[in-house]
Amino acid sequence: MAAVSQGFKTDLLGAIPSLRAFAVSLTQNADKADDLVQETLVKAWDKHESFQPGTNLKAWLFTILRNEFYSQMRKRGREVQDSDGIMTARLAVHPAQHGQLDLKDFRGALEQLPEDQREAIILIGASGFSYEEAAEICGCAVGTIKSRVSRARTRLQEILKISGEDEYGPDAISAQVTGTAAR
Known part of the structure; x- marks a missing residue:
């Protein structure tokens, strides 16, 4: 070696x-x-x-x-994650974030996504990979990754009942994950 x-x-x-x-x-x-x-x-x-x-x-x-x-x-095989709710209970939001995307709510919404969509949105939005790199990691076509990210963003907006950009957090990561421009 x-x-x-x-x-x-x-x-x-x-x-x-x-x-x-x-x-x-x-x-x-x-x-x-x-x-x-x-x-x-x-x-x-x-x-x-x-x-x-x-x-x-x-x-x-x-x-x-x-x-x-x-x-x-x-x-x-499949098992229930966080069945006792301990991890969810530990999530907290700073009071200054009133009216903006709440970490606990976002994490809950993210968990509701199908695995392939959650994986794609995390790779693109949170980990900063390009669509090409994410496709390579997932072993699928670039178009598939783009579709998964688009569907994930749409579903997150539905779950979180977000209707406008002003309801997102002001940080760049929130903007990147949700596909909006950072303010």
Whole structure:
């Protein structure tokens, strides 16, 4: 086995926060997300020779994470996430956000989306991947990702009963996820 380069190690460590955020969006559970990220890092480390330098390491890692998640889902079968409501109860909103998109409401709406739409909107809106990169991670066509994101945005607006841009949060992430211009 060839030695792992320092650049690879540094880039791998730098990707951990994004991997964890994506893992939490998939698993809806912080502990399971941490396990998923750890498994992803172990696989990436073991298979570092198959990574092509000069390509997108983050996309490669997200693909490993996504594949690992679906492998675990197949092994484990379906189970109810947050059945006791502990994770949902911990979500809080700063009082200054009155009248704007509430994190708890948004998270609940996000959980109502089909997995493929939730995955696409998280990759594009929250993780900052391009449509092409998201399509590569998901193993589907760019048009499919665009459709999933569009359907997810439409469904989120329906669930949250949002009728105008003034009802979104003022931050750039909210604007990107919902497809509106940041103010």
